Amino acid sequence: MSACQFIQLKAFNTFGISVCADHISTVASVESLLSAWQEAEEKEHPILLLGGGSNILFTENFKGTVILNRILGVDIQESDTAWHIHVGAGENWHQLIVHLLHQQIYGLENLALIPGNVGSAPIQNIGAYGIEFKHVCEYVDLIELKTGKLIHLMANECQFAYRDSIFKHQYKDGYAITAVGLQLNKVWKPILTYGGLTQFSCEDVTPERIFNAVCEMRQSKLPDPVITGNAGSFFKNPIVPIELAQKIKFDYPECPQYHHNEHNVKIAAGWLIDQCHLKGYCIGDAAIHMKQALVLINKGNATGQDITALATYVRKKVAEKFNIFLEPEVRFIGSEGEIDAVECIS
Numbered sequence: 513m514s515a516c517q518f519i520q521l522k523a524f525n526t527f528g529i530s531v532c533a534d535h536i537s538t539v540a541s542v543e544s545l546l547s548a549w550q551e552a553e554e555k556e557h558p559i560l561l562l563g564g565g566s567n568i569l570f571t572e573n574f575k576g577t578v579i580l581n582r583i584l585g586v587d588i589q590e591s592d593t594a595w596h597i598h599v600g601a602g603e604n605w606h607q608l609i610v611h612l613l614h615q616q617i618y619g620l621e622n623l624a625l626i627p628g629n630v631g632s633a634p635i636q637n638i639g640a641y642g643i644e645f646k647h648v649c650e651y652v653d654l655i656e657l658k659t660g661k662l663i664h665l666m667a668n669e670c671q672f673a674y675r676d677s678i679f680k681h682q683y684k685d686g687y688a689i690t691a692v693g694l695q696l697n698k699v700w701k702p703i704l705t706y707g708g709l710t711q712f713s714c715e716d717v718t719p720e721r722i723f724n725a726v727c728e729m730r731q732s733k734l735p736d737p738v739i740t741g742n743a744g745s746f747f748k749n750p751i752v753p754i755e756l757a758q759k760i761k762f763d764y765p766e767c768p769q770y771h772h773n774e775h776n777v778k779i780a781a782g783w784l785i786d787q788c789h790l791k792g793y794c795i796g797d798a799a800i801h802m803k804q805a806l807v808l809i810n811k812g813n814a815t816g817q818d819i820t821a822l823a824t825y826v827r828k829k830v831a832e833k834f835n836i837f838l839e840p841e842v843r844f845i846g847s848e849g850e851i852d853a854v855e856c857i858s
């Protein structure tokens with residue numbers, strides 16, 4: 513475990529927000545995670561667990577200890593039909609996909625280039641190009657930090673839903689994910705249902721071609737956080753009653769809508785924002801990306817307050833036009849820990 517005091521966090525959040533933490537610890541094992549947490553707890557410091565910092569917005573300096581999870585390790589086992597991969601929570605998600613592709617283990621390629629750590633993937637059940645984490649998850653290992661008790665949850669116990677899981681509720685505060693188990697079938701089936709992937713045919717497509725196509729599409733549409741600070745999709749796609757969706761479809765036949773369940777429809781949040789003509793709109797150094805209205809960016813020196821003010825404006829404009837209240841996908845972190853993102857922009 514390594515530890516420092518009064519650390520600049522700009523490099524540890526993909527929004528590139530310049531804030532400080534009182535203290536930071538990098539942990540590479542479950543034991544050091546536990547002792548870093550218990551040390552901070554004894555000093556009554558607020559504690560923030562962080563992976564790649566790609567799904568958070570710091571609204572101010574963090575007056576406590578940030579624990580950076582760097583627990584590594586990839587262990588591959590096989591059964592007759594599947595690969596079973598146990599991965600340390602601190603591994604990088606995209607690098608894991610590249611590593612498995614090299615070993616000819618397939619099934620994650622649609623989720624290429626999603627930033628962040630493997631251990632964060634179950635939390636919001638990451639998803640892209642027709643696949644969600646829940647489709648490849650076998651189990652999630654976590655630890656209750658107060659007691660050191662280890663918990664092993666099978667995928668069907670994780671309450672996975674759209675950008676949601678048990679790790680945002682029952683196992684949120686005082687727990688850390690330490691590893692995940694993935695199960696990937698040996699007989700590979702391409703998923704080509706989404707967007708630019710529909711151009712491929714099941715007969716001759718390869719995992720490498722899907723991987724390359726996903727990387728190219730993402731690089732052409734999304735700003736690279738290394739160059740332009742952002743946290744990917746800022747808002748979740750809203751799930752609305754069928755009646756409201758039908759009314760919008762009547763006025764705007766081109767509105768992208770997706771079946772959610774028998775009562776509700778999912779609407780593309782980026783399309784709603786775009787209809788309000790907000791691409792390029794700025795508050796301070798916070799702006800709406802010119803190519804993808806769902807992405808808020810830091811043009812250089814945006815503060816958490818700038819991004820929050822911009823998100824508040826977007827939510828207000830979309831609500832005025834469509835009577836839909838967008839909710840952030842990004843998690844807001846205040847001086848002592850997570851704060852209610854919806855409240856911050858209401």
Ligand SMILES: Cc1cc2nc3c(=O)[nH]c(=O)nc-3n(C[C@H](O)[C@H](O)[C@H](O)COP(=O)(O)OP(=O)(O)OC[C@H]3O[C@@H](n4cnc5c(N)ncnc54)[C@H](O)[C@@H]3O)c2cc1C
Pocket residue numbers: 526560561562563564565566567568581601626627628629630631632633635636637638639640687688689690734735736737742743744745843850
């Ligand atoms: C350019 C870009 C594109 C993106 N595209 C997508 C996409 O296509 N699909 C998608 O679903 N997401 C996407 N995201 C969002 C983000 O990459 C994912 O949510 C990712 O899983 C976050 O991982 P992280 O390690 O960076 O999490 P962090 O931001 O570090 O943490 C997120 C939350 O999890 C908590 N946490 C972190 N580690 C642990 C742990 N070990 N145990 C318990 N709690 C923990 C943190 O306290 C925080 O509340 C994108 C982000 C960016 C910047």
